[in-house]
Amino acid sequence: NAGVMQNPRHLVRRRGQEARLRCSPMKGHSHVYWYRQLPEEGLKFMVYLQKENIIDESGMPKERFSAEFPKEGPSILRIQQVVRGDSAAYFCASSPVRGPGELFFGEGSRLTVL
Amino acid sequence: AQSVSQHNHHVILSEAASLELGCNYSYGGTVNLFWYVQYPGQHLQLLLKYFSGDPLVKGIKGFEAEFIKSKFSFNLRKPSVQWSDTAEYFCAVIRNNDMRFGAGTRLTVKP
Numbered sequence: 001n002a003g004v005m006q007n008p009r010h011l012v013r014r015r016g017q018e019a020r021l022r023c024s025p026m027k028g029h030s031h032v033y034w035y036r037q038l039p040e041e042g043l044k045f046m047v048y049l050q051k052e053n054i055i056d057e058s059g060m061p062k063e064r065f066s067a068e069f070p071k072e073g074p075s076i077l078r079i080q081q082v083v084r085g086d087s088a089a090y091f092c093a094s095s096p097v098r099g100p101g102e103l104f105f106g107e108g109s110r111l112t113v114l
Numbered sequence: 115a116q117s118v119s120q121h122n123h124h125v126i127l128s129e130a131a132s133l134e135l136g137c138n139y140s141y142g143g144t145v146n147l148f149w150y151v152q153y154p155g156q157h158l159q160l161l162l163k164y165f166s167g168d169p170l171v172k173g174i175k176g177f178e179a180e181f182i183k184s185k186f187s188f189n190l191r192k193p194s195v196q197w198s199d200t201a202e203y204f205c206a207v208i209r210n211n212d213m214r215f216g217a218g219t220r221l222t223v224k225p
Binding site for chain 1: 120146148150155156158159160163204208212213214215216217218
């Protein structure tokens with residue numbers, strides 16, 4: 001039973017390029033969360049999605065960042081025109097149901113912006 | 115603003131020492147509480163969780179946590195740490211559908 005799969009594990013981009021991070025939730029899970037972990041900081045909530053719906057994007061920067069979770073395929077976190085401050089580890093988590101409960105995390109995608 | 119606070123950023127202990135990591139939250143009402151651990155280079159894993167019932171919760175690897183509602187706290191404890199407990203520990207709080215994490219506490223256990 002595969003866990004939450006994230007790819008790529010490591011991504012290097014130059015300033016101004018686009019970064020796409022993918023997350024395949026655990027089998028049977030239809031709820032996906034994205035978190036960002038900056039050096040010396042904790043996990044910061046970014047966005048919560050269900051299939052084809054954004055439920056809560058209150059943690060997403062207003063510009064350059066977007067997320068989707070299509071009916072088929074993985075969830076994608078997209079960062080346009082990356083800047084050095086976007087360098088961080090991005091974690092995806094999934095859960096089978098809405099509401100309080102355990103989140104299952106992927107191993108994260110580390111983005112480095114040169 | 116509603117938040118989750120972990121007071122210790124970095125804790126260094128010798129093996130067999132006792133551990134207590136603080137976690138306080140500022141949400142009102144009913145909450146669900148979690149401690150996650152992140153070993154070096156790995157993903158977050160659940161240590162323990164509290165939804166209701168006995169406020170003293172037992173988790174994996176000898177960890178426990180106590181929910182004190184009046185203090186808005188959910189401190190993590192372990193009577194005797196091991197070198198393999200070296201990791202980062204995150205407290206998390208869910209209220210409604212909203213899960214928020216503390217900044218994390220890095221634990222270093224010296225052999």
